[in-house]
Amino acid sequence: MKICFYPGCSFATSAGYKESTEAVCRKLDIELNQIPDWNCCGATVMFGENKLRATALAARQFALVQTMGFEELVTGCNACYATLRKAARLLTGDQELFQKTQEVLQNLGLELDRIPRIRHLLEVLMEAIPDSASDKYKTLSVGAYYGCQLTRPYQDLDKGDYPEILERFLSRIGFSVKEHSAGTQCCGASHAVIYKNECRGLSTRIIREIASKGAQVITTVCPLCQFNLDQAQTRDNEPRLPVTYFTQLAGLALGLAPADLGLNKLLVSAEKVLTRP
Amino acid sequence: MSQHDKLNPFSTIPHLERINQCIQCGTCSGSCPLSDLMDHAPREMFALIREGAYDEVLHSNTPWFCVSCYACMVRCPREIPVTDLMYAFKEVITKQGTAPRNHKMPDMYKAFSRNIKDTGKITESLVMVRYGMKHPVDALKNIPLAVKMQIRGRLELKAQKVADPKSFARLFELTEIPKDKP
Numbered sequence: 093m094k095i096c097f098y099p100g101c102s103f104a105t106s107a108g109y110k111e112s113t114e115a116v117c118r119k120l121d122i123e124l125n126q127i128p129d130w131n132c133c134g135a136t137v138m139f140g141e142n143k144l145r146a147t148a149l150a151a152r153q154f155a156l157v158q159t160m161g162f163e164e165l166v167t168g169c170n171a172c173y174a175t176l177r178k179a180a181r182l183l184t185g186d187q188e189l190f191q192k193t194q195e196v197l198q199n200l201g202l203e204l205d206r207i208p209r210i211r212h213l214l215e216v217l218m219e220a221i222p223d224s225a226s227d228k229y230k231t232l233s234v235g236a237y238y239g240c241q242l243t244r245p246y247q248d249l250d251k252g253d254y255p256e257i258l259e260r261f262l263s264r265i266g267f268s269v270k271e272h273s274a275g276t277q278c279c280g281a282s283h284a285v286i287y288k289n290e291c292r293g294l295s296t297r298i299i300r301e302i303a304s305k306g307a308q309v310i311t312t313v314c315p316l317c318q319f320n321l322d323q324a325q326t327r328d329n330e331p332r333l334p335v336t337y338f339t340q341l342a343g344l345a346l347g348l349a350p351a352d353l354g355l356n357k358l359l360v361s362a363e364k365v366l367t368r369p
Numbered sequence: 370m371s372q373h374d375k376l377n378p379f380s381t382i383p384h385l386e387r388i389n390q391c392i393q394c395g396t397c398s399g400s401c402p403l404s405d406l407m408d409h410a411p412r413e414m415f416a417l418i419r420e421g422a423y424d425e426v427l428h429s430n431t432p433w434f435c436v437s438c439y440a441c442m443v444r445c446p447r448e449i450p451v452t453d454l455m456y457a458f459k460e461v462i463t464k465q466g467t468a469p470r471n472h473k474m475p476d477m478y479k480a481f482s483r484n485i486k487d488t489g490k491i492t493e494s495l496v497m498v499r500y501g502m503k504h505p506v507d508a509l510k511n512i513p514l515a516v517k518m519q520i521r522g523r524l525e526l527k528a529q530k531v532a533d534p535k536s537f538a539r540l541f542e543l544t545e546i547p548k549d550k551p
Contacts, residue, residue: 101493105518105523129531131489132491134485138485140455140460141482143457145540145544148543149485174437174439196544200540241438244443245452247443253440278402278440280436281436281438282436282477283434323514323517356521357521357523
């Protein structure tokens with residue numbers, strides 16, 4: 093399988109998302125074609141600044157996807173996923189905005205005729221990964237954390253609140269899944285970076301809930317969620333759970349070595365939990 | 370709302386009339402992770418606009434505390450696109466230059482946007498440096514975390530860039546909106 097991949101700005105410096113995605117895709121024979129010369133999607137910032145600019149930023153990717161001859165774009169970041177989808181919907185429903193966006197892109201030497209389908213890496217790997225890749229991890233309990241912008245606002249990949257796709261993925265690759273109620277509660281996103289004290293309660297609530305249901309590991313599908321939950325666990329009297337990417341767990345299930353999955357990059361070490369017999 | 374239309378700085382927002390369907394149930398406010406920090410919870414923003422209290426909305430910190438989690442939007446019984454409206458409010462407020470001065474998010478967004486304009490891509494450390502020029506205490510507080518990230522090879526200090534940043538910046542020039550005169 094060949095996919096057209098949009099990494100987004102946080103992919104390369106995230107805690108092993110890049111390493112594990114590349115390793116898992118190699119193993120599954122998925123060819124990752126990164127969009128050459130991709131740019132930032134504008135995330136949660138640009139639509140609050142300037143709608144046309146926000147749409148054009150996102151659509152520059154769509155034009156590049158078209159040049160590459162792909163019909164679909166795949167990303168592993170929730171914010172990129174929701175932002176690109178938002179731009180795609182606006183462009184599809186608003187002829188005037190579409191024309192203005194085309195004009196901006198033409199000025200940059202790019203043509204845009206069609207909007208690609210935008211998919212999250214989780215959807216793609218869900219289809220590609222074999223059932224019960226391994227039973228080595230069947231006693232390891234994992235809490236799935238979705239964050240906000242995978243299932244909301246569109247609710248078509250799964251339900252907006254209490255989705256199940258990540259739990260199904262984890263069961264399929266042979267992990268024990270712990271049910272909990274914090275899967276789509278907000279971690280504070282970019283506000284957590286500068287309104288640290290005000291947002292601390294958000295991540296604490298998520299981690300406590302997942303720990304209280306007996307999970308030993310949290311798994312995420314978004315770089316900012318991973319970062320917020322990982323860096324929030326600095327106080328000694330709180331439970332400490334490694335916050336992994338779903339691709340890292342997929343890699344382990346496929347028999348790949350932790351060192352090849354960037355697991356050493358987590359702030360809360362996963363070593364003890366993952367190497368116990 | 371109609372009697373105030375001429376004065377309504379938000380009247381350019383597409384589908385603003387949807388707020389007339391708000392039944393003031395407060396589901397949005399109750400779903401909001403940061404409504405405790407807002408001067409007006411989302412529900413009140415709609416009531417204020419309907420009352421013509423535009424100044425209150427223009428200076429409100431509410432849109433700047435919106436984390437874009439979309440919980441309000443998927444739960445609204447009247448299917449009002451609450452989060453999208455928060456974005457649209459920010460766009461109007463930015464244009465009018467009335468963002469609350471003591472709020473840190475407008476400066477963060479400016480630093481973020483400027484980083485995209487300069488290089489086409491975000492390099493988190495560079496956004497923090499630019500933001501830190503306005504909020505040095507905040508930036509300094511993040512140094513211990515930056516060190517931890519550095520140890521694990523996760524701190525990128527070199528700018529990620531598109532191939533031709535100069536030509537990319539045209540995207541910003543072509544989409545510039547002139548600021549309204551106060």
